[in-house]
Amino acid sequence: MVLAHLTENERIIFPDSLSCLAYHESTNFCEILQLFLAIFTLNCATDTIAQNYIDLTRLSYTNTPLNNFENDVDKTNVDELSFKLNVPFKLNDKTTFLTGFSLNKTQLKLDSNFSNTSLYSIGLDIGIYQIYSKKWAGTYLLLPKISSDLGTITREDFQFGLLSLFTNTKRDNLKYKYGLYVNSEKYGTLIILLIGLYYISPTKKFESNILLPAQFDINYQLFTKAVIGMNFDGLSSTYNLNNSMYSAKGEYVAKSSNELFAYLGFHLTNSLYLKTKVGYLFSRTFKVYNSNDKINLALSSLYFGDNRTQLNQNFDTGSVFKLELIYRVHF
Numbered sequence: 341m342v343l344a345h346l347t348e349n350e351r352i353i354f355p356d357s358l359s360c361l362a363y364h365e366s367t368n369f370c371e372i373l374q375l376f377l378a379i380f381t382l383n384c385a386t387d388t389i390a391q392n393y394i395d396l397t398r399l400s401y402t403n404t405p406l407n408n409f410e411n412d413v414d415k416t417n418v419d420e421l422s423f424k425l426n427v428p429f430k431l432n433d434k435t436t437f438l439t440g441f442s443l444n445k446t447q448l449k450l451d452s453n454f455s456n457t458s459l460y461s462i463g464l465d466i467g468i469y470q471i472y473s474k475k476w477a478g479t480y481l482l483l484p485k486i487s488s489d490l491g492t493i494t495r496e497d498f499q500f501g502l503l504s505l506f507t508n509t510k511r512d513n514l515k516y517k518y519g520l521y522v523n524s525e526k527y528g529t530l531i532i533l534l535i536g537l538y539y540i541s542p543t544k545k546f547e548s549n550i551l552l553p554a555q556f557d558i559n560y561q562l563f564t565k566a567v568i569g570m571n572f573d574g575l576s577s578t579y580n581l582n583n584s585m586y587s588a589k590g591e592y593v594a595k596s597s598n599e600l601f602a603y604l605g606f607h608l609t610n611s612l613y614l615k616t617k618v619g620y621l622f623s624r625t626f627k628v629y630n631s632n633d634k635i636n637l638a639l640s641s642l643y644f645g646d647n648r649t650q651l652n653q654n655f656d657t658g659s660v661f662k663l664e665l666i667y668r669v670h671f
Contacts, residue, residue, distance in 0.1 A: 450626055487580065558571070579593040611669060615662075
């Protein structure tokens with residue numbers, strides 16, 4: 341893995357425009373809904389945040405053309421479909437209860453000797469957004485999920501994640517973010533230290549949203565209903581394989597992908613937003629390991645005690661195409 345990342349289905353809420361909640365006593369539930377953004381995985385992982393809108397639901401489809409397996413004439417493509425929904429509940433002027441649901445399906449051949457495999461991730465986001473002052477706020481989330489081929493659901497399919505993220509507002513158009521993400525991956529414990537910023541220009545045309553080491557997004561408004569942008573996603577997931585491929589002892593898949601996209605975004609209506617993306621995969625692997633093949637600890641891109649043996653073949657990297665349909669509420 342070139343970069344250790346937030347899981348793509350754990351795109352957790354990183355609210356840059358929520359500080360106004362503590363200072364508007366008349367804010368009702370509908371207005372609260374307009375003030376939240378969900379992430380993807382983690383995952384993760386953050387979506388683009390602007391000052392005057394929020395994304396409540398997101399549906400995406402990703403496809404890569406056929407890629408050759410290493411040292412083999414066989415090929416595979418990778419199809420991915422994902423959905424994200426978020427619903428917040430205001431408890432008081434400074435505290436909001438956060439809930440979310442995510443679903444992801446990835447289909448591919450893990451080895452030239454086997455037929456297609458479907459990998460699923462079904463996750464919940466449960467947590468609190470807390471405003472401490474005009475300068476500081478915090479997001480705290482529990483991230484349980486099922487991540488497997490769903491052959492039969494067992495306790496080995498479950499993973500548990502935690503996220504803590506603090507936002508420091510320097511100016512209305514500039515915010516810094518600091519956080520910690522922990523997840524019980526199939527290979528062991530993953531810990532990622534997070535640092536980032538959000539900036540939007542005074543003209544509202546240029547926007548950047550960065551959260552290292554996992555993601556960045558920069559975009560520029562070309563016309564009233566069109567934007568051009570670039571974003572990077574470092575995606576990482578592990579899945580339990582109930583339908584073993586190589587041994588009766590069980591296996592898991594460790595996915596890693598570094599994706600750089602250029603995109604065009606279009607406002608179809610006031611609430612519907614379409615992103616068309618073309619990108620390149622700098623690295624992408626779906627490695628299969630025995631279930632008992634673990635590491636001691638993963639600290640971002642550093643793997644301690646990693647003596648695992650990969651069971652399957654890798655396939656080539658290449659181009660990737662993605663469509664995103666977003667339900668966006670303006671305020």
